[in-house]
Every structure is written in C-alpha cells, then in structure tokens.
C-alpha cells in the first residue's frame with residue numbers, strides 16, 4: 001500500500017515538459033520541511049498498486065509524473081516496472097534528490113532544496129538527472145554544476161520563487177531573468193499552471 005495525496009490529469013506546468021498532458025501521482029509526506037513548501041501533501045489515503053493503476057488508466061496521457069511530497073520514499077524498481085507494464089506510459093519523477101531513484105524511470109527531475117531554510121544540508125543521492133529545476137532564492141548557482149548527477153546533457157532550469165504579491169513577484173521574476181541572461185547555461189522555467197489557473 002502507498003499513501004497517495006491525489007491523482008489528477010493536467011498539463012505539466014514547469015520545466016522541460018511544460019505543456020505535456022500528464023497524470024500526476026502525488027505521494028504523501030516528505031523527508032524535508034522547507035519553510036517555503038507550497039504543496040499540501042501531508043493528507044493522503046492508502047492505495048494498493050492496482051487501485052493506483054486503475055486511476056491512472058482513466059486518462060489518455062503518455063506521461064505519468066510521480067511527485068509529492070517526496071515520491072522516492074514510496075517507490076522501487078518493481079513498482080516502476082509494474083506501472084510501466086500495466087499502463088504503457090512513460091514515467092517521470094520530481095524529487096528533492098535526497099534518496100536514490102529506480103533506474104527504470106524515463107525522466108528524472110531533481111529539484112534540490114539543499115541548504116534552503118527548513119531542508120538543511122544533504123547530499124544528492126540521485127545518480128543521473130535529466131533535468132535540474134532550481135527555485136531561485138538568490139543562492140549561489142555554481143554549486144549545482146558540481147552535483148554528480150549533473151552531466152553536460154542535464155537541462156538546467158531556474159525558476160523564480162513564487163510570491164503572492166503581484167509587484168514583488170514581477171521583481172523577483174525579473175531578477176531570475178537577469179541571472180539567466182548573465183549565465184546562459186540556465187533556462188527559465190515558469191509555473192505556467194499558475195498562469196493558466198489549472199492544477
């Protein structure tokens with residue numbers, strides 16, 4: 001049984017797969033306590049693998065996105081293989097990188113929170129990242145290129161930290177744009193689901 005917060009069908013809002021129709025499987029709970037966490041992931045119900053698969057198969061998406069909370073707390077190779085076989089879909093994960101992830105996953109997005117308020121310092125245990133998605137809180141960005149999971153092929157996304165105040169949010173976004181323009185190894189990621197008002 002796995003504790004699931006929600007399963008829903010929408011467009012991926014952020015990063016390399018922005019706009020891709022995807023089934024989101026949000027696992028409950030996280031091993032970090034970031035002060036800026038904007039996900040209500042603690043509430044959840046226990047679901048069997050078969051129930052999870054039945055819910056996923058209601059939707060025509062090509063991609064399943066395992067998210068949370070921290071999904072790597074709940075999954076192993078056997079689960080990922082079962083999911084792939086039973087749904088015929090591709091599997092992506094969004095992880096804080098603190099735990100290893102099964103090699104069978106098709107797309108790994110690491111969103112590191114190392115050193116951020118509430119998360120503490122921790123080593124990245126993911127072996128290979130297809131994408132690194134960093135929330136810009138004004139931190140040193142050079143550190144991310146030293147992660148062992150980052151290769152030349154890893155897509156590096158910088159995303160402004162969302163601030164509810166419209167004016168402050170615009171200033172914050174401009175700061176992120178300026179950082180990217182001065183270091184073109186980065187690409188802008190926006191939370192387009194917020195702009196579109198979709199889940």
Ligand code: SF4
Nearest residue numbers: 030032034037069096
């Ligand atoms: S790692 Fe992500 S899900 Fe976990 S507390 Fe931090 S922001 Fe929230």
